Amino acid sequence: MRQSRGHRNLTWNITHDLGVSIVAGEYSSGAAFPTEAELCLKFGASRSVLREAVKMLTAKGLLSARPRQGTRIESEDNWNLLDPDVLGWLLERKFSLALIREFTETRRAFEPQAAYLATQRATDVEKEGIRQALARMKAAEHGDDDPLQSDIAFHVAILKASGNRFFKQLEDLIDSALRCSIRLTNQFKGVRLASIADHGAVLEAIEAGDPDAAQVRMTKMLDEALELITEAENGNNQRLAARQAAAN
Amino acid sequence: MRQSRGHRNLTWNITHDLGVSIVAGEYSSGAAFPTEAELCLKFGASRSVLREAVKMLTAKGLLSARPRQGTRIESEDNWNLLDPDVLGWLLERKFSLALIREFTETRRAFEPQAAYLATQRATDVEKEGIRQALARMKAAEHGDDDPLQSDIAFHVAILKASGNRFFKQLEDLIDSALRCSIRLTNQFKGVRLASIADHGAVLEAIEAGDPDAAQVRMTKMLDEALELITEAENGNNQRLAARQAAAN
């Protein structure tokens, strides 16, 4: 989805490598980032390339540089978490239930209102997009489509139909996060994707022109997701406790 | 707030200039962006600088470049609207009620839930921050503080207290957008900042540990803001209609 942008040149590869390393905490925040020359050596590339990579990471809030002082990792507060690349890098290497929970809380804020707005503003084409996504989910039940892909498609279709540019920005983020959450689904038996019935109810409300119902239905779905994440977090804690008990 | 990052060097200035021009539509989307050499000439700077500026804009989704094909403006869908710089550039030159409305819809999604979460998670320090912001608003009523700044401080304090990293990302965006909306307040007499009573009610709910009330109160406040924006949009439309009528 996003690879259209980074046209896979050396600069972008190094940007990606450094970005992943930084969000994974390989360079302790606040200090100790390699100098230009050191980076050139490390990656075997020219200064132009390294400088451009550093500039891209600066643009995303991960780094800042000043003469004589060197290049520094910005405090995590300044990382542009809502940048699809940054979130993708985080999920790639620093996957954590806490991050997924926070992101799902974000979805719980956005998506119900997107559904609300979609009820009022969706064009026929956009509504058809939602219908098709639901159809894909149904097909996936019988193995004729991918369950995760079709689920993503449904939520993205709602965002698209919201007629709000900021909501549409979340498409890439949802894509990254859900694609990654599949690990969660595999890891914890209790966690499953929301049911087709729940998704269908949202579409019904939109078709019926009932914004409040659409909002409520979507909220319900995300509350369920949050519940499952909480369960998984508790499961993790129990496992940790068990491990500690075993160690004693 | 954000100037900590861009340390005001030539590269950043040119990035800013180009960014503003792009979002203002000076280069028609899809084609006709100057070549490296042309940009050097235009800005009287070296290729290094221009290349780094273009990379930063690429990182924010405004541009994409390929050999032989040249550098292109990305479709607006791909602009990282949730990047504080990009939103700032848009508001700086392309201020529109539609954008403010869409952003306020976004706030209506985020802030009520931030208030909800803050009720459960805010630390004492964070709660104190909210109290102080409200105190500043009260002081502003008597001319002892800035009304806009204190209003911004209040909303940012709630986001900070949400304990959710994604919500905290909105701080810079709110700051940019509200700082800009003051034009709206000046332009349309009907539009005013939400009352201290409304803000106080949110704080009360948080202090009382009532998340639902906090959420409802915050929603109410943003609904009022949306109403005022709608009024302003209607006013604009009427003015347009009047102008057209006068032209006939």
Added chain:
DNA sequence: ATAGCATATTTATCATATAATTAAGAAGGC
């Protein structure tokens, strides 16, 4: 017409030199 080839244009990468910035230490005055 179609496939393959040549060419020219643009960005991508490399290399090197110089300037600007500023932290840290040295020197000097009180």
Added chain:
DNA sequence: GCCTTCTTAATTATATGATAAATATGCTAT
């Protein structure tokens, strides 16, 4: 001793020129 000022050195910032890689475009041969 302590403060101020100057010097120095380290690092990024900027400039320039050269070469490589990618690829639209048009040409050629069949």
